[in-house]
Amino acid sequence: MKQIIQQIFRSGKFIVGFSIFTTILLVVIVYPLLIPDPPLNIIGQGTFFEPGIYVSVFDSISSPQYTLNLDEAAAKRIASKLGEEDRLAIKEWLIASGIPEGEIEIENTEKLLDQWFENYDPAKNIPGMTNAKRNYFIRLNKAITGLLSDEGMSITVKNAETGVLEEKGTIVPSAYVNVNEVPNVRVLPLGTDNFGRDVLTELVAATRVSLQIGFVAGIIATLIGLTLGLLSGYVGGVVDDVIMFITNLFIVIPSFVLLILISFSIGQDQRGAFTIAMVIGFTSWVWTARAVRSQVISLRNRDHVNLSKLSGHSVVHIILTDILPYIASYVVMALILQISSGILAEAGLSILGLGPRTTEVPTLGLMMNWAMIYQAHILGKWWAYFPVIITIALITFSMNLMNTGLDQVFNPALRD
Amino acid sequence: MANQKELCLSGKGLTKIFGLGGRKTVAVDHVDFDFYKGEVVSIVGESGSGKTTLAKMLLGLISTTEGEIYFLGEKRDIRTHRKKKEYWKNIQAIFQDPFSSYNIFNKIDTVLLDCIHMRGGSRLPRAKKIEMMTEACSFVNLKFEELTNKYPFELSGGQMQRLMIARIFLLKPKILLADEPTSMIDASSRATILDYLMKLRNETGMTTIFITHDIGLAYYVSDSVYIMERGRFVESGTADEVILYPREAYTKRLINDVPKIYEEWDLSTV
Numbered sequence: 001m002k003q004i005i006q007q008i009f010r011s012g013k014f015i016v017g018f019s020i021f022t023t024i025l026l027v028v029i030v031y032p033l034l035i036p037d038p039p040l041n042i043i044g045q046g047t048f049f050e051p052g053i054y055v056s057v058f059d060s061i062s063s064p065q066y067t068l069n070l071d072e073a074a075a076k077r078i079a080s081k082l083g084e085e086d087r088l089a090i091k092e093w094l095i096a097s098g099i100p101e102g103e104i105e106i107e108n109t110e111k112l113l114d115q116w117f118e119n120y121d122p123a124k125n126i127p128g129m130t131n132a133k134r135n136y137f138i139r140l141n142k143a144i145t146g147l148l149s150d151e152g153m154s155i156t157v158k159n160a161e162t163g164v165l166e167e168k169g170t171i172v173p174s175a176y177v178n179v180n181e182v183p184n185v186r187v188l189p190l191g192t193d194n195f196g197r198d199v200l201t202e203l204v205a206a207t208r209v210s211l212q213i214g215f216v217a218g219i220i221a222t223l224i225g226l227t228l229g230l231l232s233g234y235v236g237g238v239v240d241d242v243i244m245f246i247t248n249l250f251i252v253i254p255s256f257v258l259l260i261l262i263s264f265s266i267g268q269d270q271r272g273a274f275t276i277a278m279v280i281g282f283t284s285w286v287w288t289a290r291a292v293r294s295q296v297i298s299l300r301n302r303d304h305v306n307l308s309k310l311s312g313h314s315v316v317h318i319i320l321t322d323i324l325p326y327i328a329s330y331v332v333m334a335l336i337l338q339i340s341s342g343i344l345a346e347a348g349l350s351i352l353g354l355g356p357r358t359t360e361v362p363t364l365g366l367m368m369n370w371a372m373i374y375q376a377h378i379l380g381k382w383w384a385y386f387p388v389i390i391t392i393a394l395i396t397f398s399m400n401l402m403n404t405g406l407d408q409v410f411n412p413a414l415r416d
Numbered sequence: 417m418a419n420q421k422e423l424c425l426s427g428k429g430l431t432k433i434f435g436l437g438g439r440k441t442v443a444v445d446h447v448d449f450d451f452y453k454g455e456v457v458s459i460v461g462e463s464g465s466g467k468t469t470l471a472k473m474l475l476g477l478i479s480t481t482e483g484e485i486y487f488l489g490e491k492r493d494i495r496t497h498r499k500k501k502e503y504w505k506n507i508q509a510i511f512q513d514p515f516s517s518y519n520i521f522n523k524i525d526t527v528l529l530d531c532i533h534m535r536g537g538s539r540l541p542r543a544k545k546i547e548m549m550t551e552a553c554s555f556v557n558l559k560f561e562e563l564t565n566k567y568p569f570e571l572s573g574g575q576m577q578r579l580m581i582a583r584i585f586l587l588k589p590k591i592l593l594a595d596e597p598t599s600m601i602d603a604s605s606r607a608t609i610l611d612y613l614m615k616l617r618n619e620t621g622m623t624t625i626f627i628t629h630d631i632g633l634a635y636y637v638s639d640s641v642y643i644m645e646r647g648r649f650v651e652s653g654t655a656d657e658v659i660l661y662p663r664e665a666y667t668k669r670l671i672n673d674v675p676k677i678y679e680e681w682d683l684s685t686v
């Protein structure tokens with residue numbers, strides 16, 4: 001036993017898979033301790049906020065201000081404000097003013113602005129320019145000059161009695177606050193989803209629930225498959241016929257179709273995560289049962305089983321000590337596969353809208369479902385679905401790696 | 417040898433068919449036999465002739481397709497687990513392949529302890545059990561202290577098969593079925609295994625059914641010999657009758673296949 005475990009932990013594939021999996025588990029356990037927010041809390045008003053650090057504007061204004069004179073500040077400010085459309089308009093003006101196209105770099109803000117100030121003249125007309133366009137250029141010029149000015153803005157507060165705006169202070173372009181001194185800063189590493197929920201918090205909770213679903217489904221499937229496989233394989237005869245008949249029924253109807261039908265008939269509000277896990281478990285034991293059966297059939301005529309019979313042992317004793325240990329490694333591998341396929345099955349069901357009801361807990365499948373319904377993939381809101389896909393992939397990948405590792409330990413013929 | 421011959425195990429029309437329809441194999445085909453108490457009987461046949469299948473039927477490990485088995489003159493009844501267990505107190509076996517005879521997950525003591533328990537010794541004090549196991553091991557020249565806490569794979573094939581004999585020593589059955597006990601182990605330990613087996617049979621007087629493909633060996637150890645060809649007994653009789661004066665061509669071929677290790681036989685005349 002000890003030797004086997006040592007060997008398992010010498011298998012590179014197993015170690016890699018095991019590390020990834022334990023890391024996921026650790027995150028799932030530790031993260032909620034650090035950030036105990038309810039995962040389905042809607043914090044963002046609006047959909048799909050980009051990943052980033054969100055600083056409270058209100059708190060920033062009343063935080064201590066520092067003056068930092070940074071050369072790049074103005075340019076950066078303009079660069080971030082100057083849209084693609086504005087830059088193309090500037091280019092259009094410059095070309096009309098006789099600057100060769102090769103000398104214009106619309107991404108280089110500093111150079112572009114220099115050229116703009118040199119060539120822009122509100123009185124000048126470029127051929128074919130509409131009045132609207134002309135006004136646009138005037139506004140653009142104003143905006144740019146405004147951003148470059150040192151005037152700053154004033155903060156006013158409405159007097160509660162008189163309703164008059166009173167000036168509280170000014171903010172100049174060189175004023176800074178220290179983020180550490182702003183009481184309300186929220187990091188949203190994965191932004192928010194369509195409902196305005198923190199995607200990372202949701203993802204961690206979803207991973208936990210999906211893993212639970214996978215474990216429950218896997219354990220149920222493995223237990224059923226193992227029991228039926230042992231019975232039909234060892235006892236044989238009529239028992240075998242009956243069990244194989246049921247098993248074949250399940251094989252004829254693909255388990256995913258069965259899963260869809262059962263989930264559908266249960267109805268949305270009856271479907272908790274646990275129910276879904278049980279349904280998945282009850283529909284996916286078939287291959288375990290068949291595999292265990294064939295292993296048991298090849299074992300039951302072995303001489304060590306015969307010797308055990310000759311020693312007067314009962315059927316239960318023989319199954320537990322002479323059959324089960326021989327297939328234990330196999331069962332463990334089947335369990336791991338069942339867990340990862342349980343997670344995938346939940347994802348598949350949820351994408352079809354047949355997953356657990358959506359009001360209580362997130363699951364990886366539900367997150368995919370929401371992202372799809374709100375067209376995150378079309379809108380390019382990658383943070384709403386891509387991390388979910390990566391998580392599902394990592395879980396399945398790590399479990400399959402562990403399985404291959406185990407397989408190599410238990411089947412020496414596969415060792416490399 | 418057996419002057420006042422007393423029936424121990426006999427079979428009438430014993431048949432075993434594996435598989436169904438077109439793919440069926442008749443492994444044992446209507447064999448009749450009478451094994452007497454205290455006898456050493458050899459069943460000799462080529463590979464695939466159905467020796468192991470017959471042995472497993474006799475042991476009650478597989479069902480019979482047809483025919484009856486009589487044990488001590490009565491029709492054998494092993495329909496319940498309790499009756500089977502009772503039967504197995506009387507008939508035991510040593511299998512062909514020692515490497516697959518052991519449960520690799522159990523320590524070696526388990527095998528011997530099971531025997532003590534089978535003989536009703538579950539309640540004996542631990543010290544007494546150890547004494548019994550030590551005695552059984554020393555019978556086959558093994559040191560029990562060195563074996564405890566070992567797993568089967570830490571033993572050689574010869575040691576494993578000796579331990580199987582120690583097992584029989586503890587069980588003291590009326591009948592022992594030894595299915596080619598030496599065919600899977602290296603030549604150097606074969607003679608030792610046979611010696612211990614014969615020593616045990618001489619001490620206990622148990623009926624011994626010795627299965628082999630080596631007709632020379634059969635002659636060397638047995639009182640009577642049954643020759644098996646494709647599931648049938650083609651010839652039987654005392655060892656001298658069958659081997660020195662064989663009637664069947666098959667028997668003659670078996671004899672010719674044996675290299676002349678036993679110089680005193682003049683087989684060239686046959």
Ligand SMILES: Nc1ncnc2c1ncn2[C@@H]1O[C@H](COP(=O)(O)OP(=O)(O)OP(=O)(O)O)[C@@H](O)[C@H]1O
Pocket residue numbers: 301434435441442443461462463464465466467468469470512629
């Ligand atoms: N469980 C089984 N199912 C189907 N056929 C079997 C089975 N066991 C044995 N047979 C067939 O029965 C025939 C007799 O086999 P058996 O093992 O009794 O031969 P044997 O005389 O013991 O041979 P060996 O000397 O190689 O041990 C063979 O043709 C074998 O293929």
Ligand SMILES: [Mg+2]
Pocket residue numbers: 467468469512595
């Ligand atoms: Mg055989």
